[in-house]
Amino acid sequence: MQKSPISKINLDGRDFYVKRDDLIDPFLAGNKYRKLYTLLKTPKEKYNKIISYGGTQSNAMLAIAAMCKEKKWKFTYYTKPLSTLQKEHKEGNFFHAITLGMQHVEIKEEYYKEYISSLRVTMDEKSYLIDQGGADKSAKEGLEVLATEIREANLKLKSLATPSGTGTTALYLALALPEYKIYTTPCVGNVAYLKEQMNALHVIPDNLIILETTKKYHFAKLYPEFLEIYKKTLRSGVEFDLLYAPNLWKVLLEQTNEEILYIHSGGVTGNASMLKRYKKKFESQKIVKTK
Ligand SMILES: *Cc1c(COP(=O)(O)O)cnc(C)c1O
Numbered sequence: 001m002q003k004s005p006i007s008k009i010n011l012d013g014r015d016f017y018v019k020r021d022d023l024i025d026p027f028l029a030g031n032k033y034r035k036l037y038t039l040l041k042t043p044k045e046k047y048n049k050i051i052s053y054g055g056t057q058s059n060a061m062l063a064i065a066a067m068c069k070e071k072k073w074k075f076t077y078y079t080k081p082l083s084t085l086q087k088e089h090k091e092g093n094f095f096h097a098i099t100l101g102m103q104h105v106e107i108k109e110e111y112y113k114e115y116i117s118s119l120r121v122t123m124d125e126k127s128y129l130i131d132q133g134g135a136d137k138s139a140k141e142g143l144e145v146l147a148t149e150i151r152e153a154n155l156k157l158k159s160l161a162t163p164s165g166t167g168t169t170a171l172y173l174a175l176a177l178p179e180y181k182i183y184t185t186p187c188v189g190n191v192a193y194l195k196e197q198m199n200a201l202h203v204i205p206d207n208l209i210i211l212e213t214t215k216k217y218h219f220a221k222l223y224p225e226f227l228e229i230y231k232k233t234l235r236s237g238v239e240f241d242l243l244y245a246p247n248l249w250k251v252l253l254e255q256t257n258e259e260i261l262y263i264h265s266g267g268v269t270g271n272a273s274m275l276k277r278y279k280k281k282f283e284s285q286k287i288v289k290t291k
Contacts (some may be wrong), residue, residue: 004020006018011232012235016259017260019261021033027063030058031266035139036067039130040070047127048073048074049076050128052100052130053128054079055132057094057190057228057270059093059267059269060130065097068101078115080107081108093269134166135167136168139172144174146176147173157261160180161248161260161261161262161263163244164188164244167186167201181209183251185251187248188219190212191210191212194210209241213251229245229246230242242274245267248262
């Protein structure tokens, strides 16, 4: 288990520090590495199979696939039906996960919900089920390790930031570091939904601050301002993901002014396919963009 380094970047004349969890491993990185930490430390013999389900471009799926390869565990991943085009893609998280040995099972839309809820009932004691997004109490330990690394870095700042899907990462980080302020923003649903997800795991502590973008953004949709932020951070020397990071950078740049350590949550492997979508969508609108 290795520690991740810290980089310093400058955005809009402001200095930010970045905890480079993206550098831990090409596939098993970011907060998915932290969230899978307990399983990674579990003796190989305890399980022979990991089961999970969700989206086919999921960063969690790819991280689990990489973990299972390392642990020599079988990995079965359930999704709704995929298009032939998606299956034939030679890049992106799905392609990499299949290459790492993931067994993919498609469940028809009309049976999906019922099938997923039956998984826990039908599995044996050598199997472990990871719920979508990895919103699991077992994530606590890995985030405590991250908290220790942050404390040991001894930076002279009091604010951290990390983007939220389920909010598991931000919540456990805030609980493990009560002396820091933890900024986050919901990237998947709204604030109410994020709080509900967090509250299912633990009471939300006072040092966790949920900021909100003024404009409403939909997850995995394309926005020119997101691509701008992506390019700006890339120019500053660090590549961030195109799904979660743009929301957070937007609120941090607009609504905060102190020195902040941004916890890189990984996900850059998904950028190739996102950038392709951006290119396709906005290439025809160049006239609008350069006006
Ligand atoms: C999964 C993921 C998140 C969200 O993490 P949660 O713990 O579900 O809030 C944020 N950023 C990236 C890049 C992710 O892959």
